[in-house]
Amino acid sequence: MLSLQETEKSDMIRNRPEIQMSSFTIIDKYKDMIYRTALTLVTNHADAEDILQEVFFKYFCLHPVFQSDAHEKAWFLRVTINEGKNLLRSAWKCRRTDFDLDALPQPITNEQDSEVLQAVMSLPEKYRIVIYLYYYENYSVKEIADITAQSESAVSQQMTRARRKLRKKLEG
Amino acid sequence: MRKEIKHAYDQLHVSDDMTERLKQKLYHMDLNEEDTITEIFDVEEAPRFSFGKYLGFVAAGAVLGLFISVSTWGILEQHKNPLNPKSTVPTEYAYDAGSGETTEETTEETAILKED
Numbered sequence: 001m002l003s004l005q006e007t008e009k010s011d012m013i014r015n016r017p018e019i020q021m022s023s024f025t026i027i028d029k030y031k032d033m034i035y036r037t038a039l040t041l042v043t044n045h046a047d048a049e050d051i052l053q054e055v056f057f058k059y060f061c062l063h064p065v066f067q068s069d070a071h072e073k074a075w076f077l078r079v080t081i082n083e084g085k086n087l088l089r090s091a092w093k094c095r096r097t098d099f100d101l102d103a104l105p106q107p108i109t110n111e112q113d114s115e116v117l118q119a120v121m122s123l124p125e126k127y128r129i130v131i132y133l134y135y136y137e138n139y140s141v142k143e144i145a146d147i148t149a150q151s152e153s154a155v156s157q158q159m160t161r162a163r164r165k166l167r168k169k170l171e172g
Numbered sequence: 173m174r175k176e177i178k179h180a181y182d183q184l185h186v187s188d189d190m191t192e193r194l195k196q197k198l199y200h201m202d203l204n205e206e207d208t209i210t211e212i213f214d215v216e217e218a219p220r221f222s223f224g225k226y227l228g229f230v231a232a233g234a235v236l237g238l239f240i241s242v243s244t245w246g247i248l249e250q251h252k253n254p255l256n257p258k259s260t261v262p263t264e265y266a267y268d269a270g271s272g273e274t275t276e277e278t279t280e281e282t283a284i285l286k287e288d
Contacts, residue, residue, distance in 0.1 A: 027195060031186045056198055108183045116180035135177040
């Protein structure tokens, strides 16, 4: 049970109009990006949903201040990637599953789209994330290196290999 | 490829129902867990295995080991060498270089030779 002081603090946070407004805007703004990033990492809808919740929970608890929109976006991406990696590391053996399109809440009717998604999701984890950030989020190699905390040369090497593998999968 | 990937990923989105559930969950979550979360956030970037660092440690260890070995060997050699002032070898056992005889004997021989 919460003490009086804790309840007051909690109510104070909830009743602050600017936090309520910003929180709902921020959820709508970043939910898809976080979900896609998380799904790319963990290839599992349920885990991606957990990560989505965890990332927003962290945001509301920490209330980080950002210099720009790009900084804010990069923060969300970084936290999502870290959460995904933590999840993969902590329960690698028991929770690692192959990507299942049928398990997604919204069915993907287009055959080409499902083929592309299957091909991307079948790549190793480090390749999936660079492909997603480069092709979907339009980040440069340098920016990807910053977000994933790797060197530029490592990222460009991963990009080359991922592209080659993806092309092979899509053609074959 | 970019176009295909973009199009495919556009199909993945969070449904309204899921968003609503998320908002409700966040609203009812105990935000007083802030301290715990901050701790988790602090250790978020788990130390990763770095081969470069590992190699550096091994190299530094090897250099240090080599230095200690060479120094020890040098000190031992110093004490073994009878010509060295720090030598612990008694003078009576000191051999004249190359002759294989004691210094005292060599001196006597030199004296005899001088007399001759």
